[in-house]
Amino acid sequence: xxxxxxxxxxxxxxxxGSLLLAVLAFVAVFADFFASDAPIVMxxxxxxxxxxxxxxxxxxxxxxxAEVAAMAEPDHAVVLPLLRVGPRGVAAGPPMxxxxxxxxxxTDAFGRDVLARVLHGTRVSLALGASVALMALVFGYVLGTLxxxxxxxxxxxxxxxxxxxxxxxAVVAVALVRALEQRPSLLSLxxxxxxxxxxxxxxxxxxxxxRALAEDWATAARALGASPARIAFVHVTPHLFAPLxxxxxxxxxxxxxxxxxxSFLDLGVPATTVSWGEMLGEVRWxxxxxILGPAVLALGLTLTALYLVADAIRKTFQNP
Amino acid sequence: xxxxxxxxxxxxxxxLIAVTLTSFALLSYVPDPAxxxxxxxxxxxxxxxxxxxxxxxxxxxxxxxxxxDVIARVDLALRHLGKDDEEAAEAARSLVRLGGxxxxxxxxxxxxxxxxxxxxxxxxxxxVAERMGIPSIEARDPRHxxxxxxxxxxxxxxxFRAANARRATxxxxxxGTSMRVAxxxxxxxxxxxxxxxVLEELAPPKGTATPQETMPEDGRLAAxxxxxxxxxxxxxxxxxxAEKSSESEAIACVRRWREWxxxxxxxxxxxxxxxxxxxxxxxxxxxxxxxxxVLLGFGAGAEGTTIVDKLKNRAIPTLxxxxxxxxxxxxxxxxxxxxxxxxxxxxxxxxILVAAFALFAxxxxxxxxxxxxxxxxxxxxxxxxxxxxxxxSPFAQGRALLREIERADYIRTARALGAGPLRVVVLHxxxxxxxxxxxxxxxxxxxxxxxxxxxxxxxxxxxxxEETVRAVQTHDxxxxxxxxxxxxxxxxxxxxATDVAIAAIDPRLSLxxxxxxxxxx
Numbered sequence: 001x002x003x004x005x006x007x008x009x010x011x012x013x014x015x016x017g018s019l020l021l022a023v024l025a026f027v028a029v030f031a032d033f034f035a036s037d038a039p040i041v042m043x044x045x046x047x048x049x050x051x052x053x054x055x056x057x058x059x060x061x062x063x064x065x066a067e068v069a070a071m072a073e074p075d076h077a078v079v080l081p082l083l084r085v086g087p088r089g090v091a092a093g094p095p096m097x098x099x100x101x102x103x104x105x106x107t108d109a110f111g112r113d114v115l116a117r118v119l120h121g122t123r124v125s126l127a128l129g130a131s132v133a134l135m136a137l138v139f140g141y142v143l144g145t146l147x148x149x150x151x152x153x154x155x156x157x158x159x160x161x162x163x164x165x166x167x168x169x170a171v172v173a174v175a176l177v178r179a180l181e182q183r184p185s186l187l188s189l190x191x192x193x194x195x196x197x198x199x200x201x202x203x204x205x206x207x208x209x210x211r212a213l214a215e216d217w218a219t220a221a222r223a224l225g226a227s228p229a230r231i232a233f234v235h236v237t238p239h240l241f242a243p244l245x246x247x248x249x250x251x252x253x254x255x256x257x258x259x260x261x262x263s264f265l266d267l268g269v270p271a272t273t274v275s276w277g278e279m280l281g282e283v284r285w286x287x288x289x290x291i292l293g294p295a296v297l298a299l300g301l302t303l304t305a306l307y308l309v310a311d312a313i314r315k316t317f318q319n320p
Numbered sequence: 321x322x323x324x325x326x327x328x329x330x331x332x333x334x335x336l337i338a339v340t341l342t343s344f345a346l347l348s349y350v351p352d353p354a355x356x357x358x359x360x361x362x363x364x365x366x367x368x369x370x371x372x373x374x375x376x377x378x379x380x381x382x383x384x385x386x387x388x389d390v391i392a393r394v395d396l397a398l399r400h401l402g403k404d405d406e407e408a409a410e411a412a413r414s415l416v417r418l419g420g421x422x423x424x425x426x427x428x429x430x431x432x433x434x435x436x437x438x439x440x441x442x443x444x445x446x447x448v449a450e451r452m453g454i455p456s457i458e459a460r461d462p463r464h465x466x467x468x469x470x471x472x473x474x475x476x477x478x479x480f481r482a483a484n485a486r487r488a489t490x491x492x493x494x495x496g497t498s499m500r501v502a503x504x505x506x507x508x509x510x511x512x513x514x515x516x517x518v519l520e521e522l523a524p525p526k527g528t529a530t531p532q533e534t535m536p537e538d539g540r541l542a543a544x545x546x547x548x549x550x551x552x553x554x555x556x557x558x559x560x561x562a563e564k565s566s567e568s569e570a571i572a573c574v575r576r577w578r579e580w581x582x583x584x585x586x587x588x589x590x591x592x593x594x595x596x597x598x599x600x601x602x603x604x605x606x607x608x609x610x611x612x613x614v615l616l617g618f619g620a621g622a623e624g625t626t627i628v629d630k631l632k633n634r635a636i637p638t639l640x641x642x643x644x645x646x647x648x649x650x651x652x653x654x655x656x657x658x659x660x661x662x663x664x665x666x667x668x669x670x671x672i673l674v675a676a677f678a679l680f681a682x683x684x685x686x687x688x689x690x691x692x693x694x695x696x697x698x699x700x701x702x703x704x705x706x707x708x709x710x711x712x713s714p715f716a717q718g719r720a721l722l723r724e725i726e727r728a729d730y731i732r733t734a735r736a737l738g739a740g741p742l743r744v745v746v747l748h749x750x751x752x753x754x755x756x757x758x759x760x761x762x763x764x765x766x767x768x769x770x771x772x773x774x775x776x777x778x779x780x781x782x783x784x785x786e787e788t789v790r791a792v793q794t795h796d797x798x799x800x801x802x803x804x805x806x807x808x809x810x811x812x813x814x815x816x817a818t819d820v821a822i823a824a825i826d827p828r829l830s831l832x833x834x835x836x837x838x839x840x841x
Contacts, residue, residue: 160331164338167811168804171770175792176346176800196766207759207822246720250713253680254767260683261774265789280683292686300681307677307716314720318727 008316017308024302028122035116037086041079044071085113087120087274098290105294109285117274118294124275126302128186128259129252132194136251137244139198144205145240148213149232159206166199170258171265178267186273193258197251204247205240212236242314249306256280256299324823328816332809339808343801387599389591390418394425401444402437412444419448419554420508421588424480427473430466442466451554453505480510489514492550493522493543501550509554512588515547516581522547523574544570551577555584582608630787631802638783639810641703641775642768648707650761653714657753661722661745673716680712684771688778702779706771710764714757721753728752754825762818765811 008014032051033040042049085103095111097103105114147158168176170193177188209232212218221231259277264284279295388396393414400411415422426445430438442465449468478484485507492500504511522544545561552560557580561573591599656676660669679687688705725731726749734748773785784803791799 160335160338163812163815164335164342164808167335167339167766167808169766169768169770169807171773172766172788172803172807175788176343176804179792179797179800180346203762204759207755211755211826242720242724243717246716249716250680257683258770260685261770264683264685264774265777265785267789267792277683280686283683283686283689296678296682296686300678303677303681304674307673311720314723318724 004316008312011312011315013308014312014316017305017312020301020305021309024122024126024305027119028126031087031120031123033081034119035083035085035087035113036081037084037089039078039080042071043078083113083116083119085116087117088112089116096287096291106290108279108282108291109287114279114291114294117279118276118298120274121276121279121295122298124186124273125256125277125299128190128255128275129302132190132197132255133248133251135190135194136197136201137248139194140201140203141205141240141244143198144202145209145232145236147202148206148209149228149236151228155206158202162199162202162206165195166203168196170196170254171261171267174258174262175267184267189259189262190255193251193255197254201244201247201251204243208240208243209236212239238317241317242310245310245313246307249303249310252306253299253303325816325820328819332812332816335812336805336808339804340801343804387586387591387603389586389599390421390588391425391590393418393587394422397422398426398429398433398437398441401440402433408440412440415441415444416447417555418509418587419451420480420506420510421512423448423473423508423510424477425590427469427477430469438466439463442469445469448508451505451556452508453502476506479507482514485511485514486517489518489547492546493518496542496546501546504550505553509588512551512554512581513585515551516578516585519544519547519551519574519577523571541565541567541570544574548573548577628802630799631784631806634782634784634787635806635810637699637781638769638772638776638785640699641706641772641781641783642765644700644703645706645710645772646761646764646768648703649710649764650714650757652707653711653718654750654757656711657715657718657722658745658750660719661726661749662741669719673719676712676715679708682709683774684709685774685778688775692778697779699781702775702781706768706775709771710768713764714760717760718753718757721757722749725749725752751825755822758818758821758825762811762815765814766807769807769810 027034036051040051083104090111095107095109097107097111099106103113103115105118108114108117143158143162147155147162173192173196174189177192178184181188213231213236218231218235221235222228226235256275256277259275260280263278263281266284276295276299280292280299282291397411397415397418400407401415415426423445426441430441433441439462443460443462446460446465449472454472488500488503488507489511492504504515522540541561545563545565548559548561552558559573559576559580561570565573586599586603653676656672660672663669684706687708688702691701691705722745731744731748734744739748769784772783773788775781776783776785777789784806787799788803790796791803
């Protein structure tokens with residue numbers, strides 16, 4: 001095993017953070033087993049369906065769980081999920097209802113189950129966050145390192161480019177793109193947030209690279225005949241892990257927060273999206289702590305988990 | 321350092337131009353309103369065409385090989401009328417719209433048209449005769465209409481010259497008798513070019529020459545009112561000046577007319593010789609848009625104020641909130657970070673961290689709504705709310721750096737020399753930890769602006785955000801480009817300030833380092 005990985009695993013915060021992330025990822029992947037409109041396994045007309053609400057959406061997607069379960073053949077076993085309500089299903093009762101047996105955390109302004117939405121929101125929110133953070137990280141790291149290492153004209157050119165991308169607040173940039181679109185999409189949200197976030201990371205990287213190049217070991221590497229690119233990508237890179245890890249933690253959360261800001265400003269995330277950002281945006285319909293709390297908690301948990309891991313990375317690469 | 325700052329300041333110009341170019345290129349892909357299903361249903365066909373024209377969507381993007389002037393438009397209309405195809409009705413309408421300006425190109429050609437088409441064209445022109453104040457039953461009668469227009473042209477072709485139009489316009493601006501009004505009315509849209517020229521003299525845009533000194537104030541307003549009235553009559557555009565309107569109202573009205581003229585002048589003017597070649601470049605989306613920015617300050621809004629004025633008014637509260645919030649957030653993050661580093665109590669540090677994260681995870685919208693529901697109002701509270709959600713990032717970053725720096729040799733030396741923990745952190749470690757924190761501050765600026773939009777909405781402060789949301793929903797390109805410009809300006813100045821600050825904090829990174837991209841000694 002890589003010694004750095006061993007050091008990483010020996011840290012308590014690394015283990016705890018990773019565990020928390022694993023739990024979140026588990027919920028994201030298997031949300032349909034926890035809360036769904038349809039049984040997990042059922043048999044209709046001799047065919048056995050697995051997760052029928054997902055795999056056979058046209059046929060079962062629009063029905064309530066009781067209707068779908070009634071379609072099942074009586075002599076076959078039906079496996080029901082823990083919560084018998086999906087994230088999009090509208091409850092029969094009044095909207096904004098308090099907690100009840102059917103809806104453990106109550107329903108929102110549209111009569112949708114809050115708990116089911118938090119569980120299912122994990123999937124979209126984590127996927128959005130991870131993709132934005134990854135894209136921003138690659139974009140920012142490569143550009144920032146090149147700018148810092150090459151210097152001169154390249155530095156100026158990259159700096160100006162990054163500046164032009166970076167001057168747009170994510171909300172404004174998405175607003176500009178929204179003006180172009182016939183209907184809002186998640187893809188534009190991801191691309192724009194990643195570009196803006198990447199520009200920020202590029203600037204941070206450049207500063208750090210410049211600082212690192214002033215160190216004695218960088219001079220030593222140069223004396224040994226290493227090219228600037230080699231120094232930057234091989235020698236300097238390990239020194240970037242800690243600050244970049246911390247920065248990307250915030251990139252993950254920034255998507256959900258941008259999403260919230262956008263839906264709050266009526267600049268629209270698609271209404272059908274089930275995500276924490278969309279839930280938090282419900283504050284504009286007068287949602288209180290009961291509806292917002294779970295989403296904030298989930299977002300906070302994700303952030304904490306990520307930060308613990310990032311902090312552990314920092315500690316792993318720190319001089320002993 | 322000063323030289324470095326100056327060099328960066330010189331870069332602002334190119335960056336801003338690049339930003340506007342980018343946003344133009346981007347926004348030229350704003351969906352065609354005529355194809356937007358949400359818009360089309362609410363507008364009639366003519367309104368949709370008009371909407372397209374005000375956004376220059378009928379023009380090509382960068383190069384116009386066949387600029388359409390009044391002659392070309394007349395040709396097009398006559399061809400459709402001659403064929404009597406499904407677009408004939410539309411062509412007749414466009415002839416009426418072109419009006420007097422088209423007559424010198426239509427009437428002499430009446431003889432060359434086929435007899436059937438001739439009658440059609442003559443009848444189509446009937447509303448023009450009415451508008452010119454020559455009510456005639458003949459003009460509406462297909463049998464006599466041709467004769468009417470031929471007679472009209474033999475009588476009055478002399479009047480349809482630029483010199484005559486200029487004379488009539490000047491006279492009307494001096495004396496408001498019904499004779500003068502009728503004179504100009506008879507020229508119909510032919511006089512528009514001159515009217516616009518005179519209007520520009522009477523109500524010059526800000527910053528240029530003072531209005532004609534020779535004319536008394538109320539006389540000038542009356543002249544503007546008469547000319548605007550004549551233009552409104554000829555074009556059927558309902559934008560006139562009331563009897564008792566003020567100077568600023570008059571200027572706003574003239575500005576609206578000039579903006580309209582910018583869009584529609586090709587309908588009423590002819591291109592000949594050099595101006596035809598020029599029109600190849602100027603009759604394009606890009607050139608018109610740039611012209612609008614330079615001449616009219618991004619174009620006049622509905623109430624006649626330019627976007628530049630509106631941006632100025634609305635940017636002030638927004639930028640105030642952002643600045644206060646940034647200072648608050650970084651000040652407190654610094655204080656908290658120092659406290660955490662000095663106390664070295666991991667439990668306290670964890671507590672602060674969790675609190676900062678909790679604040680970060682609560683979206684600004686929720687926090688602000690909560691504050692307002694508790695009865696909070698005002699710019700100060702709005703800034704505080706914004707600041708709260710921005711503490712986490714600099715705190716976490718600063719903490720990570722302080723941790724790393726604490727193990728550096730010079731810290732151990734300082735400690736060995738007997739410096740207390742506070743002294744070590746504040747005097748020795750802080751300086752190095754500040755560097756990335758300041759770099760982070762410049763990148764937080766845009767985020768803060770985005771957050772400010774939300775806070776404004778909740779606190780009911782009319783800043784940039786409100787207007788932007790409206791612009792996005794109505795696809796208002798002018799405002800969006802203006803917004804991009806202001807944001808870019810603010811953020812660029814902010815980033816220059818941070819660069820200077822970075823150089824001040826770490827002399828290794830000052831001039832030499834930044835110029836060569838790397839430290840040499």
